[in-house]
Amino acid sequence: MILKEDLQAAVEGQRKSLSKIKGLTQREALAKFSPTSTHIEVITGVRRSGKSTLMRQIIEETTTDFAFLNFEDPRIFDFEIGDFPKLDGLFGEEVSIYFFDEIQNVKGWEVFVRQLHDRGRKVFITGSNASLLSSELGTKLTGRHLSHEILPFSYTEFLAYCNLENSNENFLDYLISGGFPEYLRDRNPEVLQNLLKDIVFRDIAIRHGIKNTQTLMEITLFLIANVGKTTSFNSLRKTFNVGSPSTVSDYLAWLQDSYLLFFLPKFSWSQKSISKNAKKVYCVDTGFAKANSLSFSKDSGRLLENLVYLILRKKRMDLFYFKEKGECDFVAFESKQCKWLIQVTERVHADNKKGELDGLTEAMSFFEKKEGFILTLDQEDKLIIEGKTIHLVSVRGFIENFLSGDS
Ligand SMILES: Nc1ncnc2c1ncn2[C@@H]1O[C@H](COP(=O)(O)OP(=O)(O)OP(=O)(O)O)[C@@H](O)[C@H]1O
Incomplete structure (x- = not known):
C-alpha cells in the first residue's frame, strides 16, 4: 500500500511536468480518436515510439478536467490494486477523462478501469506489452475498448x-x-x-x-x-x-x-x-x-x-x-x-x-x-x-x- 502523500506528490509532480513539453510533432494517430467515442482507448506499441507523448497531445486538446498518472514513476513503485480508491479520491468527482500510462504494471488494473467506464468516464491507457494488456482486455473489458497501435514516426x-x-x-x-x-x-x-x-x-x-x-x-x-x-x-x-x-x-x-x-x-x-x-x-x-x-x-x-x-x-x-x-x-x-x-x-x-x-x-x-x-x-x-x-x-x-x- 502506498501513502496518500506520496501518491499526491506523484500526481501533482507529473501534472506539472505535462505542461513543460512544447513543439511536438503532430501524430497521424491523433485523427483516429473520435471525441464522441465512449470506448476505453488503448494505446500500445514498442517502447519509445511516442505513446505517452501522444497521450499528452490528446490531453492538450482536452477542454474538460482530466486526471493523469504514469505508473512507471518510481515514487509509486509499490502501487497496488487496493490503492485505486485512494487515487480516485485524490482525483475527485469532477474529472471526466482519465489518462493512465503503463497501467498494466498494476495487477488487477482492469477492475478499476472498468468501474470508471461503468461510471460513464472516458479512459485512455497506454502499454508496451501486448499480452499483459490483451489478456485483461479480452476478458474484463471485452467490447468496451478500442486498440491503437503506435509505430515510430511514419x-x-x-x-x-x-x-x-x-x-x-x-x-x-x-x-x-x-x-x-x-x-x-x-x-x-x-x-x-x-x-x-x-x-x-x-x-x-x-x-x-x-x-x-x-x-x-x-x-x-x-x-x-x-x-x-x-x-x-x-x-x-x-x-x-x-x-x-x-x-x-x-x-x-x-x-x-x-x-x-x-x-x-x-x-x-x-x-x-x-x-x-x-x-x-x-x-x-x-x-x-x-x-x-x-x-x-x-x-x-x-x-x-x-x-x-x-x-x-x-x-x-x-x-x-x-x-x-x-x-x-x-x-x-x-x-x-x-x-x-x-x-x-x-x-x-x-x-x-x-x-x-x-x-x-x-x-x-x-x-x-x-x-x-x-x-x-x-x-x-x-x-x-x-x-x-x-x-x-x-x-x-x-x-x-x-x-x-x-x-
Ligand atoms: N510527437 C512527438 N514529437 C516530438 N518528440 C516526440 C514525439 N513523440 C515522442 N517524442 C519523443 O520521443 C521520446 C519517447 O517518447 P515517449 O516517452 O512518448 O514514448 P513511449 O512510447 O511512451 O515510451 P515508453 O514505452 O518507454 O514509455 C521522448 O523523448 C519524446 O519526447
Whole structure:
C-alpha cells in the first residue's frame, strides 16, 4: 500500500511536468480518436515510439478536467490494486477523462478501469506489452475498448519532425534512419542499441525470468539481421542449440509482445496451415534494424520491404506472404477481400525482372486479381502481361497515391 502523500506528490509532480513539453510533432494517430467515442482507448506499441507523448497531445486538446498518472514513476513503485480508491479520491468527482500510462504494471488494473467506464468516464491507457494488456482486455473489458497501435514516426511524421521536404533523398534517409524520435534528434546509433538492450534484458528477460539472456539476445539479433526472410522454431532451435522448440516459441512470442518484431504468416485457405507454416520476420523500425545489424549496409532492398510491411500494418489489413512456385512479398486483405498484391524490390532490372514478375503474376492468377504492384525505390512504369496490369511504383509514390491518410 502506498501513502496518500506520496501518491499526491506523484500526481501533482507529473501534472506539472505535462505542461513543460512544447513543439511536438503532430501524430497521424491523433485523427483516429473520435471525441464522441465512449470506448476505453488503448494505446500500445514498442517502447519509445511516442505513446505517452501522444497521450499528452490528446490531453492538450482536452477542454474538460482530466486526471493523469504514469505508473512507471518510481515514487509509486509499490502501487497496488487496493490503492485505486485512494487515487480516485485524490482525483475527485469532477474529472471526466482519465489518462493512465503503463497501467498494466498494476495487477488487477482492469477492475478499476472498468468501474470508471461503468461510471460513464472516458479512459485512455497506454502499454508496451501486448499480452499483459490483451489478456485483461479480452476478458474484463471485452467490447468496451478500442486498440491503437503506435509505430515510430511514419515518413510524413519524419519529414515534419526533421523539418525536411518530401524528396527521394529524404526518403532514403528515412529508410535507413527510421522513425524513433530520440534517434532522429542526434542520429547516435547507441540510442537504438540501448533500446534493444532495454527491451530484451529489462522488458523480456527480467519479466519472464530468463536466465540464458545471451541466447535470447543472439536469437533477437539473428532475427533482426534476417528481416524479410522466413524463420521456423526448429531451425532457430538447431542454430542456437536451444533444448526445446517451446523455449524458442516463447522467445518469439515475447519479442512479438514487445512490438519489436512481427511475424508474417504464409497465405493458405486453411487456418491450421497458416499457424503451422514458417513465418517471415519484420522489425518495428528500419533504422532500428540497421543500427543493430551489419547486414543492411549493402542491402537496402530488405529494409525497403520491411518498411512496406510497416506501412501496410498501419492500415490494419490482414497480411500474408504468398509462396507457391514463385513468391509474392505481400498479400493484403481488407474486409476478407484480397485488396493488394505487392512485390518489393529496390529496382527492377534484367537479372531480377523474371523472378519478381513470375511470383506476382502467379499470385494475381491465384487471387484472381487484374492489378498488382511492384514497389521500388524510384521506378515508375506500367506493364501489361496477359491482360494483367502491373504498376511499378516507388514506395514514396505508393504512399502519396494509394494510401489515404497515414503513411
Ligand atoms: N510527437 C512527438 N514529437 C516530438 N518528440 C516526440 C514525439 N513523440 C515522442 N517524442 C519523443 O520521443 C521520446 C519517447 O517518447 P515517449 O516517452 O512518448 O514514448 P513511449 O512510447 O511512451 O515510451 P515508453 O514505452 O518507454 O514509455 C521522448 O523523448 C519524446 O519526447
